Each structure stands twice: as structure tokens, then as C-alpha cells.
Amino acid sequence: AQSVTQLGSHVSVSEGALVLLRCNYSSSVPPYLFWYVQYPNQGLQLLLKYTSAATLVKGINGFEAEFKKSETSFHLTKPSAHMSDAAEYFCAVTLNTGGFKTIFGAGTRLFVKA
């Protein structure tokens, strides 16, 4: 069965430090991969997406993610955390089977310390 695993339900970094949020997926077919961000009291919004055009994907607010097929991973990074990055981040996989359904990971809450 296809699945999405986000390692770490909570991640805490200091302002200015590297942000690394991990996502691994399992899929028997080539996936489309997404990272969404949810700020407090808001819905999810797209941060970036991988659609097979390039393995390194740049998104909004300085985030990027790299698709590594051999590791079945799509980790999200940002070189320097900002206080405004504090939010919950969701990795998602859309599978090209039976109508392109999307599966979401459980989410990782990012805390940024001053």
C-alpha cells in the first residue's frame, strides 16, 4: 500500500539555523510529491511540488526539496529559519492510479526559537 511517512512530529530549530523536515514515501508507480504548509488557524497552502521535471524543487519563502528516487525521499529544507516559518508542514503524494488520489503525511510542527 502506498504511504507517506514524516519523521518527527515536532522539530525545533533556532532562528537562522538550517531547517530539515523529512518525508519518505512508498509507491509502486512514479509519484507526484508536494509539501504544504499550515499556519495557525488557516488551511493548507502549497509550498512546492515535484512533478518529474527536476529533482531539486524550489518553493516559496526560501524552501526547497530534493526528490531522491533511490531513497524514496522528498525532504524539505531551508538554509536559515525565520520566526515566521513556525507552522505545521505536510508532505503529500499524488499517485497516478485510479484518479490521482492524494495521501498526506501526519505532519511535522516546526518551532523556531529566537
Next chain:
Amino acid sequence: DADVTQTPRNRITKTGKRIMLECSQTKGHDRMYWYRQDPGLGLRLIYYSFDVKDINKGEISDGYSVSRQAQAKFSLSLESAIPNQTALYFCATSAGLAGGYNEQFFGPGTRLTVL
């Protein structure tokens, strides 16, 4: 104006009551979804609709029903609410593969509390 709107934004109800959550979108998308979010569980799909005449159950459809009144409107009903349906509910839309590989656009959410 928001592309995907949900009403109400907050609702407190009692066990056994019938509740309807409404979703409207102005994005012109055919596909609409209802999810619930619980802490530590991420988003779980309740129902989805790929067009007005196509409605499908998601992974947790028991206790819920939906109605797709028009391309732009998709409502979720709890026929007889129970406390474990207390959650944050999101509506989302997408254009399918042609529209960005099924990137989804979310409403602001409805926080439902069942006492």
C-alpha cells in the same frame, strides 16, 4: 475574496444532532474533497467528488454523507453527530492532472465540537 470558502468556521453541537458543513469554490475546479484533521493523524479523506455526478468514499466515510449541489458547491453532513467527530474539517479543490498534478487548494477549515 477567498477562492475556497467554508461555512460555518466554528460550530459546537450536541450528540445526535444533524450538522451540515458547506463549501463553495470560485476556482472552476471539477474536483472537490472533504478532509478531517486530528492532531498527530494528518489529514484523512472523508469523501471526494471528481465532478457533479461522481462522488466517492474516502478512507473514513462512516457517519458522514455528502452532496455535490453544483460544480462550485460540496457539502458534508453528519447525520447524527458523535463526540469522536470533533475535529477540524477542510474542504479542498483541484483541477486534476492537467491543472498541476492535482495540487489542492484548501478552505480555511471548520472547527467542529460535538459535546
